[in-house]
Amino acid sequence: MSAFAESEAKETFVLNLGPQHPATHGVLRVKLTMDGEYIAEAEPVLGYIHRMHEKMGENRTWAQFMPNTGRMDYLHALAYNHGYVSVVERAAGIEVPERAEYLRVITAELNRVSSHLLWFGAFILDLGGFSPLLYAFDDREHILDLLESVTGSRLTYCYFRFGGVYNDIDDNFVPGTRAFIKRLRERMPMYHNLVTKNIILMKRLQEVGPISAEMCRKYGATGPVCRGSGINFDVRKHEPYSIYPEFDFDVPVYEQCDSMARYMVRMDEIEQSLRIIEQALDKLPEGPVMAEKVPKILKPAKGDYYHAVETARGSFGVRVVSDGTNTPYRLKLRSPTFSNLSLFGEACQGMLLPDALALMGSLDLVIPEIDR
Amino acid sequence: MYVDPEIIRLLAFLVGVIAFAALNAAYLVWLERKEAAHIQRRIGPKEVGPFGLLQPLVDGIKLMTKQLIVPAGVDPVLFKIAPILVMVPAIMSFVTIPFSDTLVARNLDIGLLAIFAFASVNVLGLLLGAWGSRNKYAVISAARVVSQNVAYEIPMLVTVVTLVMISGTMNLSKIVGLQLGGFWNWNIFNLSASPLMPIAFLIFFVCMLAETNRAPFDMAEAESELVAGAFTEYSGMGFGVFFMGEYANIVIGASVATILFLGGWDCPFGLFPGVHWFLIKMYFLIFTVIWIRWTYPRTTFYGLLNLSWKILIPISFVNLILTSAMLKVF
Secondary structure, three states, X not given: OOOOOOOOOOOOEEEEEOOOOHHHOOOOEEEEEEEOOEEEEEEEEOOOOOOOHHHHHHXXXXXXXXXXXXXXXXXXXXXXXXXXXXXXXXXXXXXXXXXXXXXXXXHHHHHHHHHHHHHHHHHHHHOOOOHHHHHHHHHHHHHHHHHHHHHOOOOOOOOEEOOEEOOOOOXXXXXXXXXXXHHHHXXXXXXXXXXXXXXXXXXXXXXXXXXXXXXXXXXXXXXXXXXXXXXXXXXXXXXXXXXXXXXXXXXXXXOOOOHHHHHHHHHHHHHXXXXXXXXXXXXXXXXXXEOOOOOOXXXXXXXXXXXXXXXXXXXXXXXXXXXXXXXOOEEEEEOHHHHHHHOHHHHOOOOEHHHHHHHHHHOOOOHHHHHO | OOOOHHHHHHHHHHHHHHHHHHHHHXXXXXXXXXXXXXXXXXXXXXXXXHHHOOHXXXXXXXXXXXXXXXXXXXXHHHHHHHHHHHHHHHHHHHOOOOOOOOOOOOOOOOHHHHHHHHXXXXXXXXXXXXXXXXXXXXXXXXXXXXXXXXXXXXXXXHHHHHHHHHHOOOOHHHHHHOOOOOHHHOHHHOOOOOOOHHHHHHHHHHHHHHHOOOOOOOHHHOHHHHOOHHHOOOOHHHHHHHHHHHHHHHHHHHHHHHHHHOOOOOOOOOOOOOHHHHHHHHHHHHHHHHHHHOOOOOOOHHHHXXXXXXXXXXXXXXXXXXXHHHHHHO
């Protein structure tokens, strides 16, 4: 009985959620102080999958760190590829051919759609609905097939190179991607009819799990979390990189601040990513996919460089400090979910356990990216 | 040696009822897996036997050969007794259920009351198992079971009282007897007794889902919140018996709904009434229960409480008053 209330004055107990709990999607541990089924205090405990990616970056050459980037956020690996190659290209002054930039955007956006689809399934699974997961995986499978044909892998991509991409697309990629866009556009209304408009789901998400814009600024939350709180911030629009300014797309912003707003932001972003891919496929230029004069041994000039990209979960920034040698002097990774998770402790105070877990699901946590 | 034929009859029914409950528990798992698979556009079990039909057998053998782990720190008596407390009342309830006009083990005059009494013991079993586990997830789950118990039993019993008023008896065979002769005689379409009868059936069905801890009301074992809820510490056959009890309760719930609302063994068109019609209706309801589980996300327990106190209880009381008024007038 010692596990329960110790004294009568403060009848709370500690509930250890994780690191092997089905709702934490990995090895996140949350120490919950519970008052009945209400959460009095929540403390995320990190570090169960810490692999010292930053230190690893400082111990190997610039190019050797590339595979690591795909292993942080394994669901949107290509955006991490993109962030790292961009900062190194900025440091070394490498010009990227236009076709390579288009391929980067197309594959990264496809990857974003696959990430959102997986989140959609896993989130509904958190709410107790099992079937949407398999429908979402069915769609995601098509993206994995497309990306496999280009990048050679299905999950932890390492496709981008300094000065371009590793491989040009084959003949089937463009028609295959167009077919997929058509298919997903036909499927999205089904998801909205079956899931979004479901009365139980609406009751579970609407006006539950409020995260104010104030709180987002305080903790540095980015991505769908802050866009669900009415903050119009998307790195692709507001600190444009690559060729994103050439495309016409909207940033979905919802003012409601609840779990439903974050859900709707991601569902709308799938459509916006499809729009970007469609435009990029239309404009896709011919030409080389790799810059010609990229030195074999890269030694960027001395300096301090930063580059941010918009991943499926928010703003991912890489800061590198070069001392002019073939390894980075310092590599700092700013991952979005770390900031997004840090507001969980404040946001879930006084909430019921099932609602808090719905809130946690709506943050879209990827644990290896939090721990790095 | 003279043996009373009544005793032989009862023994045969006892064996039959236990076999029926166990077979149903085993093959409803198969049905659930197959149905879920097809809803999710998968195939489901197919390796063991044709269409995976031997899968329940293999699962049973696996569960039975596993070691019964009693974790350190649990209350060993409660821990071991709880699965039995769930299973036994479920089997007992079968005794009073009339599958046809002749196929009933004990034609009790208070059969309906007996079934609801047994159903309450089932909740107690879950509560004891969770409490005995000394597991925090299980204890939260136990608290949920109790609040759920209060929420759903009131509208369910009020609806049942309405039906008892219409039928004038608690004998399940007699309740069915009054509905014979075609679907227009069934209580669900008995609009002359109360125009709210189809809604009363819906209320009963929703309460039945809550009573059997089925989705969307499966808060007691919400796997994404409470790991496995009350069953967190159970493994092997202890878990297996809980599971069988759960499916047996679904069969009971579907049977009672069939008897009270859908005319029991009556044929919808007045032809060849018999046990097959009872089974068709019962399995159709069970199919629907499984269908709902794989379609809807889970509610929260305050969602269920709101639903119960704000919607189900007022409507069922209106139905009760309306029915008594109609009975008085006509």
